Amino acid sequence: MTGLRLDGVTKRYAGFELGPVDLAVADEVLAVLGPSGCGKTTLLSLVAGLARPDAGTVTLDGRALDGRPPEDRGVGLVFQDGALFPHLTARENVAYAATEDRVDDIAATLEIRDLLDRRPPALSGGERQRVALARTLAADPAALLLDEPLSSLDAPIRRRLRDELHDLFGALDVPVVYVTHDQRSATVLGDRVAVLRDGAVEQVGTPDAVLERPESEFVARFTGCENVFEATVVERGVRVDGVVLPVETTRPIGAGVTACVRPSRVRLDPAGADAGLVGTVRRRLNEGDDYRVVVDLGGPELVATVPLRTGRGLAPGDRVGASLDDVHLL
Amino acid sequence: MSTHSTWRRYARRPDWFTLALALGGLLLLYYVAPLASLFLSAPPGAVAASLGDATVVDAATTSILAATLSTLLGTAFGLPLAYWLARADTRWTDAVLAAVVLPLVLPPTVGGVVLLTVVGPNTLLGGAAATAGVPLTRSLAGVVLAQTFVASPFVVVTAKAAFEGVDRTLEHASRSLGKGRLTTARRVTLPLAGPGILAGVTLAFARAMGEFGATMMLAYYPRTMPVQIWVSFISLGLDAAYPVAIVLVVVSVLALLVLDTVASNPWR
Numbered sequence: 001m002t003g004l005r006l007d008g009v010t011k012r013y014a015g016f017e018l019g020p021v022d023l024a025v026a027d028e029v030l031a032v033l034g035p036s037g038c039g040k041t042t043l044l045s046l047v048a049g050l051a052r053p054d055a056g057t058v059t060l061d062g063r064a065l066d067g068r069p070p071e072d073r074g075v076g077l078v079f080q081d082g083a084l085f086p087h088l089t090a091r092e093n094v095a096y097a098a099t100e101d102r103v104d105d106i107a108a109t110l111e112i113r114d115l116l117d118r119r120p121p122a123l124s125g126g127e128r129q130r131v132a133l134a135r136t137l138a139a140d141p142a143a144l145l146l147d148e149p150l151s152s153l154d155a156p157i158r159r160r161l162r163d164e165l166h167d168l169f170g171a172l173d174v175p176v177v178y179v180t181h182d183q184r185s186a187t188v189l190g191d192r193v194a195v196l197r198d199g200a201v202e203q204v205g206t207p208d209a210v211l212e213r214p215e216s217e218f219v220a221r222f223t224g225c226e227n228v229f230e231a232t233v234v235e236r237g238v239r240v241d242g243v244v245l246p247v248e249t250t251r252p253i254g255a256g257v258t259a260c261v262r263p264s265r266v267r268l269d270p271a272g273a274d275a276g277l278v279g280t281v282r283r284r285l286n287e288g289d290d291y292r293v294v295v296d297l298g299g300p301e302l303v304a305t306v307p308l309r310t311g312r313g314l315a316p317g318d319r320v321g322a323s324l325d326d327v328h329l330l
Numbered sequence: 331m332s333t334h335s336t337w338r339r340y341a342r343r344p345d346w347f348t349l350a351l352a353l354g355g356l357l358l359l360y361y362v363a364p365l366a367s368l369f370l371s372a373p374p375g376a377v378a379a380s381l382g383d384a385t386v387v388d389a390a391t392t393s394i395l396a397a398t399l400s401t402l403l404g405t406a407f408g409l410p411l412a413y414w415l416a417r418a419d420t421r422w423t424d425a426v427l428a429a430v431v432l433p434l435v436l437p438p439t440v441g442g443v444v445l446l447t448v449v450g451p452n453t454l455l456g457g458a459a460a461t462a463g464v465p466l467t468r469s470l471a472g473v474v475l476a477q478t479f480v481a482s483p484f485v486v487v488t489a490k491a492a493f494e495g496v497d498r499t500l501e502h503a504s505r506s507l508g509k510g511r512l513t514t515a516r517r518v519t520l521p522l523a524g525p526g527i528l529a530g531v532t533l534a535f536a537r538a539m540g541e542f543g544a545t546m547m548l549a550y551y552p553r554t555m556p557v558q559i560w561v562s563f564i565s566l567g568l569d570a571a572y573p574v575a576i577v578l579v580v581v582s583v584l585a586l587l588v589l590d591t592v593a594s595n596p597w598r
Contacts, residue, residue, distance in 0.1 A: 070506045071506070071507075071508045072508075079502075083500055083502070096507055096517075
């Protein structure tokens with residue numbers, strides 16, 4: 001079988017335990033998403049052979065990697081800040097584990113031909129990551145691991161490189177594991193997303209599944225679902241602090257549930273103050289492409305992301321109608 | 331009252347920074363003046379003439395040869411130990427480091443005594459070596475052993491710091507690019523630690539050139555330059571000691587030059 005498999009992989013440090021982790025990555029991109037300290041980097045170290053698991057096996061294309069040193073695994077690893085060799089030029093870095101003609105090919109693909117004669121200190125953060133990626137790909141790995149390669153870049157460069165990575169990964173035919181704490185990078189780049197919490201995989205699924213059908217409050221919150229309420233099932237919806245959020249459910253009336261609503265799924269209507277939910281604007285924050293509006297529903301507070309046009313017409317104290325496009329129940 | 335406080339505000343405060351320099355300057359003078367005096371005491375002609383003297387040439391040859399050998403020995407065995415100390419993940423490193431530093435704090439004559447209990451002519455090892463025709467005392471081998479004991483810790487301690495200065499992630503990167511430990515050390519770790527290692531090697535060489543105490547105990551013959559200085563001073567007086575002393579001062583200054591240019595001076 002091709003691809004990367006982790007079976008029952010466990011690693012204990014003082015005060016921290018990773019796993020047991022079971023994951024299978026075919027020729028696809030698995031984005032591992034989690035907060036710092038959740039064990040993402042440790043997971044990559046175990047696959048790359050930079051740390052030994054206490055238990056479990058790692059298999060790549062059918063062969064067990066356990067006990068093999070890092071140089072013997074065919075696993076390429078791109079580090080957070082590139083880890084370029086500072087005493088070598090960009091060209092020498094890329095050629096470190098590759099032939100010269102391959103260097104030129106990959107330099108063309110990653111658009112770094114003009115940078116090849118420079119040394120790492122003379123490269124920008126984004127350029128460094130391009131060269132680091134080129135160096136890893138030039139070694140022709142059988143699996144590619146990336147450890148938050150975009151996290152130290154400025155937003156515009158990060159977005160551009162992220163979009164390019166999306167295309168590049170599509171052209172690769174090896175399993176890719178992309179570790180990040182950024183939900184957007186995970187859902188843009190991952191064919192599937194694994195959410196990691198305190199060393200355990202909390203949920204694995206397509207980006208849509210993880211975003212729209214989170215299986216736990218942690219996954220919901222970490223993937224950007226800010227409105228999470230303890231609620232009780234009533235007729236035609238769930239009740240939160242005396243306010244009924246309309247939702248269809250098969251759960252029995254009176255059952256306790258957790259209701260999740262993404263801010264982008266809340267619509268505010270200044271004119272429709274008589275529709276279902278009504279509230280008072282508490283705060284209006286300009287986030288550039290949209291407004292973030294906090295509405296007090298007379299008990300629960302609701303965070304909404306609304307278009308600029310809607311947001312401009314709102315001010316603290318205004319009465320607004322709110323409708324929820326999607327209420328997800330846990 | 332207000333006049334008084336205004337007066338105080340504009341009064342000259344004692345300038346402590348200048349005073350610090352003045353005090354330190356006295357110490358500095360104490361370092362530099364004797365060196366200058368040494369060069370003035372020995373007329374250049376006399377020094378040049380005595381440099382051709384057979385005993386001086388022999389002492390210089392012995393010193394340079396022995397110091398080179400002991401530096402090579404110290405580097406060959408010291409670099410692996412330094413690398414291990416820098417990368418090992420055990421609590422034993424502290425104890426090992428203490429053992430490495432011991433020769434640095436031990437009085438050199440005591441070092442000589444300690445060594446004689448192992449390589450002296452009446453010991454198991456020393457006796458066997460002497461029988462085999464390689465006496466470990468009163469020989470070039472003895473000089474090298476004494477110098478290695480006293481000087482090699484400089485290589486270990488300085489190179490350890492240099493290795494620690496190399497980001498482990500770079501070694502991890504090299505390994506995950508398919509290069510083994512040895513290739514990684516050769517192509518990544520050693521070049522990056524190079525200036526620090528060179529500093530350690532330079533310090534060890536300088537220390538070996540100046541080694542006197544332990545060398546005296548192990549090998550009065552063949553005479554190294556420091557031993558020759560002492561012999562000349564005792565038998566012929568101070569004037570006879572000048573030329574070799576000047577040679578050693580020049581070697582020390584050259585070592586400093588290396589530290590301040592190609593190597594990374596650990597004290598800067």
